[in-house]
Amino acid sequence: xxxxxxxxxxxxxxxxxxxxxxxxxxxxxxxxxxxxxxxxxxxxxxxxxxxxxxxxxxxxxxxxxxxxxxxxxxxxxxxxxxxxxxxxxxxxxxxxxxxxxxxxxxxxxxxxxxxxxxxxxxxxxxxxxxxxxxxxxxxxxxxxxxxxxxxxxxxxxxxxxxxxxxxxxxxxxxxxxxxxxxxxxxxxxxxxxxxxxxxxxxxxxxxxxxxxxxxxxxxxxxxxxxxxxxxxxxxxxxxxxxxxxxxxxxxxxxxxxxxxxxxxxxxxxxxxxxxxxxxxxxxxxxxxxxxxxxxxxxxxxxxxxxxxxxxxxxxxxxxxxxxxxxxxxxxxxxxxxxxxxxxxxxxxxxxxxxxxxxxxxxxxxxxxxxxxxxxxxxxxxxxxxxxxxxxxxxxxxxxxxxxxxxxxxxxxxxx
Amino acid sequence: xxxxxxxxxxxxxxxxxxxxxxxxxxxxxxxxxxxxxxxxxxxxxxxxxxxxxxxxxxxxxxxxxxxxxxxxxxxxxxxxxxxxxxxxxxxxxxxxxxxxxxxxxxxxxxxxxxxxxxxxxxxxxxxxxxxxxxxxxxxxxxxxxxxxxxxxxxxxxxxxxxxxxxxxxxxxxxxxxxxxxxxxxxxxxxxxxxxxxxxxxxxxxxxxxxxxxxxxxxxxxxxxxxxxxxxxxxxxxxxxxxxxxxxxxxxxxxxxxxxxxxxxxxxxxxxxxxxxxxxxxxxxxxxxxxxxxxxxxxxxxxxxxxxxxxxxxxxxxxxxxxxxxxxxxxxxxxxxxxxxxxxxxxxxxxxxxxxxxxxxxxxxxxxxxxxxxxxxxxxxxxxxxxxxxxxxxxxxxxxxxxxxxxxxxxxxxxx
Numbered sequence: 001x002x003x004x005x006x007x008x009x010x011x012x013x014x015x016x017x018x019x020x021x022x023x024x025x026x027x028x029x030x031x032x033x034x035x036x037x038x039x040x041x042x043x044x045x046x047x048x049x050x051x052x053x054x055x056x057x058x059x060x061x062x063x064x065x066x067x068x069x070x071x072x073x074x075x076x077x078x079x080x081x082x083x084x085x086x087x088x089x090x091x092x093x094x095x096x097x098x099x100x101x102x103x104x105x106x107x108x109x110x111x112x113x114x115x116x117x118x119x120x121x122x123x124x125x126x127x128x129x130x131x132x133x134x135x136x137x138x139x140x141x142x143x144x145x146x147x148x149x150x151x152x153x154x155x156x157x158x159x160x161x162x163x164x165x166x167x168x169x170x171x172x173x174x175x176x177x178x179x180x181x182x183x184x185x186x187x188x189x190x191x192x193x194x195x196x197x198x199x200x201x202x203x204x205x206x207x208x209x210x211x212x213x214x215x216x217x218x219x220x221x222x223x224x225x226x227x228x229x230x231x232x233x234x235x236x237x238x239x240x241x242x243x244x245x246x247x248x249x250x251x252x253x254x255x256x257x258x259x260x261x262x263x264x265x266x267x268x269x270x271x272x273x274x275x276x277x278x279x280x281x282x283x284x285x286x287x288x289x290x291x292x293x294x295x296x297x298x299x300x301x302x303x304x305x306x307x308x309x310x311x312x313x314x315x316x317x318x319x320x321x322x323x324x325x326x327x328x329x330x331x332x333x334x335x336x337x338x339x340x341x342x343x344x345x346x347x348x349x350x351x352x353x354x355x356x357x358x359x360x361x362x363x364x365x366x367x368x369x370x371x372x373x374x375x376x377x378x379x380x381x382x383x384x385x386x387x388x389x390x391x392x393x394x395x396x397x398x399x400x401x402x403x404x405x406x407x408x409x410x411x412x413x414x415x
Numbered sequence: 416x417x418x419x420x421x422x423x424x425x426x427x428x429x430x431x432x433x434x435x436x437x438x439x440x441x442x443x444x445x446x447x448x449x450x451x452x453x454x455x456x457x458x459x460x461x462x463x464x465x466x467x468x469x470x471x472x473x474x475x476x477x478x479x480x481x482x483x484x485x486x487x488x489x490x491x492x493x494x495x496x497x498x499x500x501x502x503x504x505x506x507x508x509x510x511x512x513x514x515x516x517x518x519x520x521x522x523x524x525x526x527x528x529x530x531x532x533x534x535x536x537x538x539x540x541x542x543x544x545x546x547x548x549x550x551x552x553x554x555x556x557x558x559x560x561x562x563x564x565x566x567x568x569x570x571x572x573x574x575x576x577x578x579x580x581x582x583x584x585x586x587x588x589x590x591x592x593x594x595x596x597x598x599x600x601x602x603x604x605x606x607x608x609x610x611x612x613x614x615x616x617x618x619x620x621x622x623x624x625x626x627x628x629x630x631x632x633x634x635x636x637x638x639x640x641x642x643x644x645x646x647x648x649x650x651x652x653x654x655x656x657x658x659x660x661x662x663x664x665x666x667x668x669x670x671x672x673x674x675x676x677x678x679x680x681x682x683x684x685x686x687x688x689x690x691x692x693x694x695x696x697x698x699x700x701x702x703x704x705x706x707x708x709x710x711x712x713x714x715x716x717x718x719x720x721x722x723x724x725x726x727x728x729x730x731x732x733x734x735x736x737x738x739x740x741x742x743x744x745x746x747x748x749x750x751x752x753x754x755x756x757x758x759x760x761x762x763x764x765x766x767x768x769x770x771x772x773x774x775x776x777x778x779x780x781x782x783x784x785x786x787x788x789x790x791x792x793x794x795x796x797x798x799x800x801x802x803x804x805x806x807x808x809x810x811x812x813x814x815x816x817x818x819x820x821x822x823x824x825x826x827x828x829x830x
Contacts, residue, residue, distance in 0.1 A: 174635060174676070187679075190642050190679070191642060220585055221634060221636035224606060224636055225639045228607060229643075231608070231643060232646040
């Protein structure tokens with residue numbers, strides 16, 4: 001699929017052809033001038049928390065550090081409407097009974113107050129889980145895990161209503177790098193029974209919630225796991241797919257093959273952890289990315305140009321597919337996970353070409369800036385816009401509306 | 416696990432310590448001489464049909480061909496108590512409505528009459544399926560597939576009561592070598608829904624049946640598929656695992672890792688399609704074994720010695736694990752599938768060292784030949800034997816009995 005066809009598919013799948021009929025006390029507002037402006041995308045463009053933002057939201061920063069955090073946030077809010085918050089059990093509750101709830105809640109609220117939907121990641125994962133589980137029996141681990149989900153989901157209700165519930169279940173029971181409580185639990189319960197327990201616990205704590213299963217495995221194993229869960233009656237709301245492309249961009253064909261594998265479930269798909277790096281690629285012989293240990297991994301000018309091209313192609317490929325509803329970038333700023341040049345910003349928070357190019361799409365080509373329009377003699381006007389929320393202004397009066405569906409949409413606004 | 420430990424585990428898992436108490440009209444038969452002889456193994460040692468045996472059972476052979484078939488069968492029945500019969504749809508029913516039922520039934524009965532349990536392979540598989548499905552809608556393919564299972568299972572009841580129901584479901588919907596009706600059907604139904612339909616159809620046609628899911632994929636994908644089926648309430652009686660080791664013997668460690676992956680379901684495991692070849696190994700870069708096209712693939716003396724060592728180690732590894740209940744060799748004679756030197760017999764039906772070594776175990780080390788024993792003053796005697804059926808003879812009187820469970824077994828025989 002070439003660029004032109006991608007753009008056509010994006011137009012087809014992401015835009016509404018809106019016809020607004022304006023009236024005042026039942027009388028059409030004929031030949032009325034106004035301004036219409038997009039306020040937000042329906043599509044979720046997101047990234048990760050940022051340790052500096054958590055510190056800032058908790059009043060821990062000052063001086064240069066505060067300035068850097070503000071710079072990051074400025075770039076963040078220009079581009080994104082989604083933020084992933086960290087709930088790695090071992091870090092969230094390093095000492096049993098002393099969770100970092102307030103600290104993460106402050107940061108999550110900051111993102112929410114600044115127009116972002118907030119997602120929690122993850123509620124159940126074998127990596128970075130609490131070490132103190134190792135002293136427990138399987139039954140006690142299960143009780144602690146269920147209690148933990150119940151606590152977090154309840155404590156964050158209204159701020160975080162979207163969760164990566166179980167992370168990397170495909171390898172969870174066979175993970176053998178080190179002993180941990182969750183692998184033990186999954187080995188004993190089986191993947192599907194574990195997933196059912198965690199999903200049902202989360203939903204019971206907050207029935208209006210959106211729950212993801214998330215994995216980096218895009219082989220038939222994950223496909224079959226999802227099928228098994230659905231056949232067993234487990235309500236998965238969204239399929240989460242990780243794409244840490246430290247070893248090279250997948251390309252359009254592989255991305256489309258993966259989409260074909262998962263579209264058959266007729267569930268929304270979120271690309272939850274996306275990276276294309278702007279430095280030297282990680283060697284292909286590395287199987288577990290965590291095994292690649294370097295202290296420095298620079299971003300290069302040539303790498304940044306390549307990254308920009310690939311990022312645009314990847315975002316376009318995903319937006320061209322109707323099942324995809326979110327793309328989250330993993331590590332907005334360089335020198336995060338693995339010290340990789342994986343950010344859209346450099347370590348000094350200056351935007352890379354990929355950031356600029358993406359912004360040109362998200363807030364340019366795919367965006368309706370404030371635009372003057374006039375109704376016809378019947379009080380009608382038409383325009384095409386990307387799905388999302390909009391604001392119509394006549395003088396000082398502002399009327400919010402939203403375009404939630406693609407294709408022809410007729411709206412009646414009574415002023 | 417070394418050889419000694421394997422032998423100990425085999426003794427532990429496969430033998431019974433039997434105490435027989437003999438009486439006549441309620442009176443213990445004290446100090447009575449008798450002979451005890453093993454007649455059959457409970458463990459299933461098997462192989463495939465043999466085109467020559469099908470031809471022979473249908474009276475098609477004469478002269479040298481008949482002699483060769485008889486030679487094969489003689490070696491077969493010395494070693495095996497299980498036979499797999501072919502039900503590849505495209506060959507079994509090349510013209511719709513004209514199945515080869517009688518021909519296969521004659522051969523299956525021949526094996527049954529000669530003491531073998533008979534298994535049908537497979538009822539639903541995308542490879543070698545009927546070409547005439549391609550002209551049908553998915554609904555018609557499903558009707559034909561269900562009708563086919565119902566027909567075969569019914570027609571063979573009492574002769575074949577064990578079936579590989581669905582073969583290679585992991586790749587079934589993504590198989591892309593050529594278009595075929597079953598891949599289309601699986602893509603539409605999903606793997607688990609298809610498996611459910613085929614298993615339920617087979618069981619409805621013959622409720623007392625033993626049904627296998629069979630796959631060459633031993634990755635987490637198959638493990639997860641089985642879990643998904645079981646969580647969905649599908650009754651799988653036996654897990655079938657293929658091991659076509661044309662690219663080299665797995666070794667004990669890999670075999671044990673695979674067993675660990677599948678033992679958690681607490682279901683019997685059959686190694687349904689086992690090959691270790693006695694010639695040059697197939698290059699590792701071949702992914703689908705069917706892609707390796709050679710016209711000649713000789714068995715070599717060095718290869719035959721290696722094969723013998725590996726066959727013995729493989730059989731011992733499997734018998735040492737309590738979940739394994741059957742091992743079927745694939746192609747008893749060389750120059751079958753892929754022209755490979757995969758047989759235990761050479762093309763002229765002469766036994767290779769692997770055959771001789773295996774026979775020494777199955778009918779030697781693991782076997783109780785006719786043995787003279789004497790009861791004590793209470794009419795009791797004890798012996799240790801591999802699980803299976805036995806015959807006790809006193810004079811001309813013959814009493815059959817069986818050892819069905821490992822460990823201590825007490826039997827009372829009233830003569």
